[in-house]
Amino acid sequence: MTAVAGGAAFADLAGRPVVVGSGLAGLATALFLAPEKVVLVTKAPLGELASSPWAQGGLAAALGEDDDAGLHLEDTLAAGDGLVDAAAARRILSRAKDAVADLMDLGARFDRDIHGRIALGLEAAHSRRRIAHAAGDGTGRELVRALAAAVRRTPSVTVIEHAEARRLLVADGRIAGLLAEGPKGGFVLETARVALATGGLGGLFADTTNPPASFGQGLALAARAGAVLRDMEMVQFHPTALAVGRAGSGGLPLVSEAVRGEGALLVNDHGERFLAGTPGAELAPRDVVARAVWAELEAGRQVYLDARTSLGPRFAARFPAVAALCQASGLDPARDLLPIRPAAHYHMGGVEVDGAGRSSVPGLWAVGEVASTGLHGANRLASNSLLEAVVCAREAATSMASAPASAPRPRPEPAAAPRPGAEAVRPVLSRHLGVARDGDGLACAAARLLPLAESAGPDCDAALVGLVMALAGLERRESRGAHWRTDHLRRAAEARHTRLTLDAALSAARAHAALALSH
Structure with missing residues (x-):
């Protein structure tokens, strides 16, 4: 990795592909472009302020003996409620084993069972245990740690930290550069190839499980460059954000869906298990559970997650990150009911891209949550997003590497x-x-x-x-x-x-x- 602080060094980077964002999708795209020289622009230190490290559940992959990509596709189609692109989903899900292998090759450490196999958890709307996790509920953090370390040891990647992308430059109908702002002022990277990996837009809501600074900047960049945005109304609200602290403060602690996968129940303040009669109950699709929780709150009742019987004293060992969040709020999930409410969590819409990650603007790719690949439809199946980020990062990198490197001269x-x-x-x-x-x-x-x-x-x-x-x-x-x-x-x-x-x-x-x- 080469670090650039500013000055004349920016001129030396002209013509290189540029990746904006250093979450899982951005880091993977930069790494998969190697050995081609690439510039990675990030508004924070490498891997920080992204949503990926906040991902608790894991990465969905059909790795079990009772599972296959076809079953994974069936669950994805059912959760997506008619808007999933079946061909795109089949392509992405069929490459899950390769994505896991790529991550392990880059240094990611997945949790293992007593037989040494990757341990698999269960989450809502999955018909099989297929959630590969790391550090219990610290999967996103572990994957970003591994890939950030890999970027640091990859000489072909030049990282510009503390720099915010402000505008995409377009000339003759195609990408000609990126205007960004760093600590020493604005600068331009002349390039014909830009990949947006800027994450989602949860920060546009008062209550969100995302970093509050994630408010769709990449979507605005793409829109101002002329890109088509698809299904922008589709925002997934996670049903179990920990309802602690000041309402509307943003960045609510998330209680992973995997907790319900291990048997935790949702109850109201009358002790009623209000989802008992719903198909799938606590493991129904997220939109169903979020609406049920919202309805209880609108009726004036409080809602709690009860893990006292299902997990009890095992909670901290299985979900150390959640346990620490609860402890910081004065709660012990082994003994206490956990107050929860829905919060903006994931954006299924985004920049419309094809199977190579290309947007409608020549020279512009989108990867990760900022992109609309067709995988998620109207309701993302739990833990499909980390898988999508890795698979589509490789596809985008392959496409970028074969695209023309020369750009039209940007207008002023x-x-x-x-x-x-x-x-x-x-x-x-x-x-x-x-x-x-x-x-x-x-x-x-x-x-x-x-x-x-x-x-x-x-x-x-x-x-x-x-x-x-x-x-x-x-x-x-x-x-x-x-x-x-x-x-x-x-x-x-x-x-x-x-x-x-x-x-x-x-x-x-x-x-x-x-x-x-x-x-």
């Missing part, structure tokens, strides 16, 4: 955008794009976000992302997967995707605003 670059934020956007999305939505609320959100998105203020990028989400939600007049509209409770007979570009979104938002004024 725009002035750097202000340091991005989401303070004005967070209350709007939390109120109108939460677990339950309706047309009036979505229209209100679009009206409030449009002037922010069209401004040059610090919230313009976050507002743009939220605006596209609201408009996509208005367009989807049905309840499907994670998108639950109380004014359109039925599921449409035909499953379809929502697709929007920046120009289309702004035109639609202005039309909605004009219609509202006319009334």
Whole structure:
């Protein structure tokens, strides 16, 4: 690894592929590009401030003797509620064993059973035990540790830390460079190849299990470059965020779904197991469980996760990270009920990409949560995301390596955008794009976000992302997967995707605003 602090050294990097983001997807993409020289841009020290280290459950892979990729595909299709691209899902899931092998080759250490085989856990909507985990519930942290260490020992990777991507430069309809801001000011990397691996958008919500700084910056970059964004309304709310601390503070501790996989139950403050009559009960798809928890809270009842009988004193050994989070809040999961509530967790939508990770803009790839590959549909199957990040990182790297390296000369670059934020956007999305939505609320959100998105203020990028989400939600007049509209409770007979570009979104938002004024 070579570190660059700034100055004339940036000119020496011209023509190299650029990867933006240092979570699992970004690190893997940079490593799979080796031995080609690549630039990795990250707004924090390598591997920090990404969502990947927060992943507790694990990586879904059909490794058991009673399992195969076909069964994994069936579960993925069922959870995705009609929006999964079956061909894309089959391709990604069939490469799970190769992805696990790649990770082990790069130094990742998975937990083993007494026979020395990779230990496999069970999570919601999986018909088999197929969740490979590391350090108990520290899988994401272990994978990022291993890949960050591999990047540091890979001479072909140049890392620019503490630098934020602000705009993609486009000339002649294709990528020509990246404008970024570092501690010493703005700089441009001239390149014909950029891979966005910037994570999700949970930070756009008051309650989230993501780092609060994850508010869709990569989606805004892609949209401003002209890329198609798909299924932006599809946000997965994890049903069991630990309800501790100040409401709306962001970054709520997550209680892994694997805890329910080991037998923990959900009860309300009357001691009722309110999911007992639901198919799958506590292990029903996440959207089903999140809505059930939300309904209890809306009715004025408290909701708890009860692991006292199923795990009891074994809890800390099996889930050390969760146990530590509980302990920090004065709770002992072996003896106490754990108060929980839904929180924004994962974005199934994103930059529409093909099987090689290519977006609709030549020279722009997207990998990981920022991308919409077709795997997740309307509701992500638990632990499919880490698998997708590794498999699709290799596919994108292969595609980037064979793409033209020469870029058109960028036109004079725009002035750097202000340091991005989401303070004005967070209350709007939390109120109108939460677990339950309706047309009036979505229209209100679009009206409030449009002037922010069209401004040059610090919230313009976050507002743009939220605006596209609201408009996509208005367009989807049905309840499907994670998108639950109380004014359109039925599921449409035909499953379809929502697709929007920046120009289309702004035109639609202005039309909605004009219609509202006319009334």
